[in-house]
Amino acid sequence: MPYCRECGAKLVYDRETKTYTCSGCGLTYTFQDLVVESHRAFEERLRENEKKRRREEYLEWWLSKKQ
Ligand SMILES: [Zn+2]
Known part of the structure; x- marks a missing residue:
């Protein structure tokens, strides 16, 4: 069932x-x-999803650098 993009009904x-x-x-x-x-x-x-993945990769890289 499709929903309205304006109001969600x-x-x-x-x-x-x-x-x-x-x-x-x-x-x-x-x-x-x-x-x-x-x-x-x-x-x-x-x-x-792509943006989120990049952020996670960056965070991992940043954390590994700190150790
Ligand atoms: Zn509507």
Whole structure:
């Protein structure tokens, strides 16, 4: 079940218009919007993981230097 990117409420599928409508704020999304959105969220998560890994590596290096 997809969720609204603005308010986090559930999206309701409308078969007639083939769009998703937010039950919270009333925003409408097309299927394409949701695909693009989930792809972007996935890439953001990858970037976050990469940043976190670099920080950990740096911390390890820094700690090993101190000993
Ligand atoms: Zn909403």
